Amino acid sequence: xxxxxxxxxxxxxxxxxxxxxxxxxxxxxxxxxxxxxxxxxxxxxxxxxxxxxxxxxxxxxxxxxxxxxxxxxxxxxxxxxxxxxxxxxxxxxxxxxxxxxxxxxxxxxxxxxxxxxxxxxxxxxxxxxxxxxxxxxxxxxxxxxxxxxxxxxxxxxxxxxxxxxxxxxxxxxxxxxxxxxxxxxxxxxxxxxxxxxxxxxxxxxxxxxxxxxxxxxxxxxxxxxxxxxxxxxxxxxxxxxxxxxxxxxxxxxxxxxxxxxxxxxxxxxxxxxxxxxxxxxxxxxxx
Numbered sequence: 702x703x704x705x706x707x708x709x710x711x712x713x714x715x716x717x718x719x720x721x722x723x724x725x726x727x728x729x730x731x732x733x734x735x736x737x738x739x740x741x742x743x744x745x746x747x748x749x750x751x752x753x754x755x756x757x758x759x760x761x762x763x764x765x766x767x768x769x770x771x772x773x774x775x776x777x778x779x780x781x782x783x784x785x786x787x788x789x790x791x792x793x794x795x796x797x798x799x800x801x802x803x804x805x806x807x808x809x810x811x812x813x814x815x816x817x818x819x820x821x822x823x824x825x826x827x828x829x830x831x832x833x834x835x836x837x838x839x840x841x842x843x844x845x846x847x848x849x850x851x852x853x854x855x856x857x858x859x860x861x862x863x864x865x866x867x868x869x870x871x872x873x874x875x876x877x878x879x880x881x882x883x884x885x886x887x888x889x890x891x892x893x894x895x896x897x898x899x900x901x902x903x904x905x906x907x908x909x910x911x912x913x914x915x916x917x918x919x920x921x922x923x924x925x926x927x928x929x930x931x932x933x934x935x936x937x938x939x940x941x942x943x944x945x946x947x948x949x950x951x952x953x954x955x956x957x958x959x960x961x962x963x964x965x966x967x968x969x970x971x972x973x974x975x976x977x978x979x980x981x982x983x984x985x986x987x988x
Contacts (some may be wrong), residue, residue: 702833706752707821709838710759714739718790735793740800741972746856750835754963757801757808758817759962799979807963818842819953825851828960844869845950847877872961882915882920883946897941899933915945
């Protein structure tokens with residue numbers, strides 16, 4: 702069966718820019734460990750997945766329109782305006798694109814107010830019946846897209862995890878399609894989402910398994926036996942509905958690159974070879 706690998710580009714870029722343990726100096730004294738890390742991780746992900754089609758999607762550097770609905774949502778995302786190049790992950794983006802060009806891997810950068818996750822949802826919606834789809838990202842928002850045709854790969858070397866519906870149910874005690882509702886209830890500090898008081902993971906899973914979505918939980922709150930939970934949902938109804946509006950993936954209603962153009966032919970290249978080919982690395986650096 703054909704496999705489509707969808708990569709959350711800046712998620713991987715940031716992971717490698719900040720996560721490489723050692724500094725690597727390339728030609729002209731340029732720090733290239735972020736490029737080295739991205740390239741190496743990309744090749745390992747490809748080797749693990751063995752896709753027939755690949756697309757890498759990058760979020761634009763400018764704040765996207767949807768985030769402006771709430772000034773606190775994802776407020777903890779760092780601004781890189783006026784940040785010196787060596788500390789700015791966006792500084793390596795041009796070279797990352799050169800790496801992808803060398804490997805003939807398709808990519809694009811969002812510029813229209815939608816985010817990477819909106820586009821990934823759209824690709825899943827359109828192609829999941831005909832392709833096995835693997836999403837590569839550490840953004841757990843993608844859990845809501847997991848089903849028998851779609852899995853989420855969180856790459857971390859030997860600790861890499863592949864989230865299937867069974868894996869999600871085992872970890873969070875809910876089905877994947879309710880993950881946004883779960884997050885709206887318990888909160889998520891990584892996206893600056895405050896959860897609902899008195900509702901922790903166990904209670905959230907109980908409510909979801911009993912009633913379903915946030916909207917259905919609110920519609921059925923009079924049937925909830927615990928007075929404190931029923932009262933909490935009444936008091937924080939607006940906050941809960943606001944959370945789910947921010948978290949639930951919208952979809953982009955469009956795809957800029959059709960599946961036919963995402964075909965991938967495996968290349969037997971190593972990280973060192975690619976960076977040397979791009980004139981980023983001296984011959985003396987060993988792999």
